[in-house]
Every structure is written in structure tokens, then in C-alpha cells.
Amino acid sequence: MISSVSLLLTTISCECGYNACHKTDPKKLNIHLIPESHDDVGWHMTPDGYYESRVRSIITNYVKSLQVSPNRRFTQVESYFFHRWWREQTQQTQDVVKGLVKNGQLVFTNGGWTVNDEGAAHYNEIIDQMTMGKFV
Numbered sequence: 001m002i003s004s005v006s007l008l009l010t011t012i013s014c015e016c017g018y019n020a021c022h023k024t025d026p027k028k029l030n031i032h033l034i035p036e037s038h039d040d041v042g043w044h045m046t047p048d049g050y051y052e053s054r055v056r057s058i059i060t061n062y063v064k065s066l067q068v069s070p071n072r073r074f075t076q077v078e079s080y081f082f083h084r085w086w087r088e089q090t091q092q093t094q095d096v097v098k099g100l101v102k103n104g105q106l107v108f109t110n111g112g113w114t115v116n117d118e119g120a121a122h123y124n125e126i127i128d129q130m131t132m133g134k135f136v
Helices: 004-010 047-068 079-087 091-102 123-135
Strands: 074-076 106-108
């Protein structure tokens, strides 16, 4: 089964890396704050519990916020939550999100169904996390 994220990203091409960044002033200290999701899939609650109580509104609100200003960016990490949210959306909302991805405002990192534990991770655990998720 192809995930919603894979389908979305294969249909859109955009600039990545430093080329996608705003121009900075070399005479000033430039600080980049990158908001990202890191919503654990099934840590203190079930994945359904997290999604229903928090994550659905987080994704909905960042999509609305990104539309307000082209200078805003967001990084989505967990494919599980985005996939679930995406399936609930209208074609119009999906088209808006495709535009946000195309212009570099919404990016996806990690590629896993869930995020691995970056704080105390060993490569074996990262591989397990990317292949099996937090359900193990």
C-alpha cells in the first residue's frame, strides 16, 4: 500500500535545502526556528487517542497558518498521523496542502510511520522504529 505522504511527494517537485531558504542579512545574526510535529504514535495514549485529542487539530491549524504567510514553514515527521488526517480531507484541502509542499512551506522528514527516539537512539532501534513503529 502506498502511503498518502508517498503519493503526495511523488506528484510534487520543489526546491530543497539551502536554495529553499529565505535570503539573510550577513550583517545580522540569523536564527532559524523550525517548528516540527514530533507527536509520538502511542506513547501515553493510543494512536487514536493522540490523533483525536491533539494531532488532528495541530495539522489542521498549521495548514491554516501556513496559508496566512508564505514565510512560514512546518516540518511533519510522523507519516501515520498525516496519512490519517489526509484521508479525512476534501480535494480542495488536499490541493492547498500540495501547494504548501510545492512552495517549500510544508516538508516531510524521517520517512517513518512514527518518529524514533533521537535522545538515546542506537541504529538498531532506529531501524526497528522505522520498520515497525511504536507498536512493538
